[in-house]
Amino acid sequence: MTQAEATSRPGKRVLLAKPRGYCAGVDRAVQTVEEALKLYGAPIYVRKQIVHNKHVVQTLESQGAIFVEENEEVPEGATVIFSAHGVAPEVYEQARQRSLRAIDATCPLVTKVHQEAKRFAAEDYDILLIGHEGHEEVIGTAGEAPAHIQLVDGPDGVDKVTVRDPEKVVWLSQTTLSVDETLETVARLKQRLPLLQSPPSDDICYATSNRQHVVKEIAPDCDVVIVVGSRNSSNSVRLVEVAVDAGARAGYLVDFAHEIDDAWLADARTVGVTSGASVPEELVRDVLTHLAARGFGDVEEILTANERLTFSLPQELKRDMKAAAARG
Numbered sequence: 001m002t003q004a005e006a007t008s009r010p011g012k013r014v015l016l017a018k019p020r021g022y023c024a025g026v027d028r029a030v031q032t033v034e035e036a037l038k039l040y041g042a043p044i045y046v047r048k049q050i051v052h053n054k055h056v057v058q059t060l061e062s063q064g065a066i067f068v069e070e071n072e073e074v075p076e077g078a079t080v081i082f083s084a085h086g087v088a089p090e091v092y093e094q095a096r097q098r099s100l101r102a103i104d105a106t107c108p109l110v111t112k113v114h115q116e117a118k119r120f121a122a123e124d125y126d127i128l129l130i131g132h133e134g135h136e137e138v139i140g141t142a143g144e145a146p147a148h149i150q151l152v153d154g155p156d157g158v159d160k161v162t163v164r165d166p167e168k169v170v171w172l173s174q175t176t177l178s179v180d181e182t183l184e185t186v187a188r189l190k191q192r193l194p195l196l197q198s199p200p201s202d203d204i205c206y207a208t209s210n211r212q213h214v215v216k217e218i219a220p221d222c223d224v225v226i227v228v229g230s231r232n233s234s235n236s237v238r239l240v241e242v243a244v245d246a247g248a249r250a251g252y253l254v255d256f257a258h259e260i261d262d263a264w265l266a267d268a269r270t271v272g273v274t275s276g277a278s279v280p281e282e283l284v285r286d287v288l289t290h291l292a293a294r295g296f297g298d299v300e301e302i303l304t305a306n307e308r309l310t311f312s313l314p315q316e317l318k319r320d321m322k323a324a325a326a327r328g
Contacts, residue, residue: 011269012268012269012270012271012295012296012297012298013269013270013271013296013298013299013300014270014271014272014273014288014291014296014298014299014300015218015221015222015270015271015272015273015300015302016272016273016274016284016288016299016300016301016302017211017214017215017217017218017272017273017274017301017302018214018301018302018303018304019207019210019211019214019303019304019305019306019307020211020214020273020274020275020279020284021275021276021277021279021280021281021284022277022278022279022280022281023107023205023206023207023208023277023278023307024107024207024307024309024310024311025084025107025108025109025110025205025207025277025311026051026084026107026277026278027310027311028084028105028107028108028310028311028312028313029050029051029083029084029105029107030050030051030056030060031313032050032081032103032105032313032314032317033046033050033060033065033081033105034060034063035313035317035321036079036081036103036317037060037063037064037065039317039320039321039324040079040101040320041064042063042064042065043064043065043066043078044064044065044066044079044081045065045066045067045068045073045074045075045078045079045080045081046060046065046066046067046068046080046081046083047068047069047070047071047074047080047081047082047083047087047091048067048068048069048082048083048085048136049067049083049232050065050067050081050083050084050105051083051084051233051278052085052230052232052233052234052236052276052278053229053230053233053255053276053278053279053280054230054255055255055256055279055280055283056278056280068080070094071091071094071095071098071100072094072098074098074100076098076099076100077098077099077100077101078100078101079100079101079103080095080100080101080102080103081102081103081104081105082102082103082104082105082106083105083106083136084105084106084107084110084278085106085107085110085135085136085137085140086106086107086110086111086113086114086136086137086140086141087104087106087140087143088139088140088142088143088144089143089144090143091140091143101316102316103314103316103317104314104316105314106140107175107205107311108311109175109205109206110137110140110141110175112201112203113141113172113173113174113175113199113203114140114141114144116172116199116200116203117129117141117142117144117145117148117149117172118144118145120145120148120170120172121144121145121147121148121149124148124168125148125168125169125170125197126148126150126163126164126165126168126169126170127145127148127149127150127169127170127171127172128149128150128152128161128163128169128170128171128172128189128196129141129142129149129150129151129152129171129172129173129174130152130153130154130171130172130173130174130177130182130185130186131151131152131153131173131174131177132153132154132174132177132234133151133153135174135234137174137175137176137234138151138174141172141174150162152171152185152189154181154185155181155184155185155188157185158185158188158189158192161189161192161193163193166193166194166195167195169193169195169196169197170196170197170198170199171186171189171196171197171198171199172199172203173199173203173204174203174204174234175203175204175205175208176204176205176208176233176234176235176238176277177204177208177234177238178212178238178241178242179204179208179209179212180212180242180245182204186198205277206307206309207235207277207307208235208238208277210304210305210307211235211239211274211276211277212238212239212242213304213305214274214302214303214304214305215239215242215243215246215272215274216242216246217302217304218272218274218302219242219243219244219246219247219248219272220246220247220248221270221272222243222247222248222249222270222271222272223248223249223250223267223268223269223270223271224248224249224250224251224252224264224265224268224270224271224272225239225240225243225244225248225250225251225252225271225272225273225274226251226252226254226260226264226271226272226273226274226287227239227240227243227251227252227253227254227274227275227276228253228254228255228273228274228275228276228279228283228284228287229253229254229255229275229276229278229279230255230276230278231253231255233276233277233278233279235276235277235278236253236275236276236277236278236279237253239251239253239274239276240252240253243272248272250264252264254287255283256283256286257283257286257287257289257290258290260287260290260291262294265291265294265296271291271296273287273288273291
C-alpha cells in the first residue's frame with residue numbers, strides 16, 4: 001500500500017490521553033532552574049538531569065544550565081540545584097563542604113517518601129523499598145536510612161527479602177512505578193510477611209497513577225499507543241508497558257515525532273497518544289501534527305481526571321527572589 005492510499009483510508013483516528021505530560025513536581029523543578037538563571041545569571045549547575053527528558057535538558061542547557069553528575073564538578077561557591085528525584089543526606093553535606101548555594105528541587109511527593117523512611121528507621125523498622133535498582137529516586141530514598149532499607153525490584157525480588165522481625169516491617173515505593181506491578185509485589189510480600197505494614201498514604205504519585213489509568217482506558221481500542229518520553233524516564237517506560245498489558249496491539253516510546261516509524265502505522269486504524277510526566281506539551285503537539293500528515297487527523301481527547309495540584313518554588317529560591325524584588 002502506498003503512503004497516499006494509507007492516508008486516504010477512512011476511519012483513522014487518534015485517542016489522546018488526558019491527563020498527560022507535566023506533573024506538578026516536574027513543573028516546579030523546571031521552573032526552579034529557569035528562575036534561578038534569571039535571578040543569579042548563568043551558569044547554574046544542576047546535579048543530574050533536573051527531570052528525565054532529553055528536550056527539557058537540552059532547552060535548559062541552551063539557557064545556561066550546566067548538568068553535572070556530582071557536586072565535585074561544581075566550582076566552590078557556585079549555585080547547584082538538586083533534581084526532582086531527590087538526593088541522599090550525604091549530597092547536602094558535600095554541597096555544604098564545598099560552600100555551594102544548594103537549591104533543592106526535589107518533588108514534594110518524593111520528599112514525603114524520604115520523611116516516611118526516616119520516621120520508620122527511627123522506630124527501628126525494616127523498610128522494603130519497592131523500586132528499580134540504580135534509579136536516582138531509589139538511591140536518594142535509600143540514602144536516608146541505608147541500614148534499614150532493602151530494595152525490592154519488582155515481584156521477582158520478593159524471594160530475596162530477609163527481615164529481622166516479621167512483626168516490624170513496612171513497605172515504601174518509588175513514586176513512578178507501575179501501579180499494578182507494585183500491587184503484585186506487595187501481595188507477594190504479604191504472602192511471606194503477613195504483618196507487613198503499608199505507608200500512611202500511597203507512595204506512587206497521583207500523576208503516575210492518573211496517566212496509567214487513562215492509558216488503560218484507551219489501550220483496548222488502540223492498534224498502537226505512542227508514548228512521548230525519554231528512555232530514562234521510569235514513568236514513561238511504564239506507560240508503554242501498561243498500554244500493551246491493557247490491550248494495545250503495540251506500544252512505542254519516542255522522544256520526538258520524527259522517531260515514529262511509518263511501519264508502526266501501516267495497518268493501524270486507531271492510535272493512542274500520551275506522554276510521560278516530564279514531557280512538555282509541545283512535543284505531543286508535534287506528534288499529533290506528524291500523525292495528521294499520515295491521515296490520523298481525527299483526534300478525540302479522553303479525559304479521566306482533572307489535575308489542579310501545584311507546588312510552590314523551593315524556599316531558598318523564593319527567599320532570594322523576594323530579597324531581589326525588595327531591592328528593586
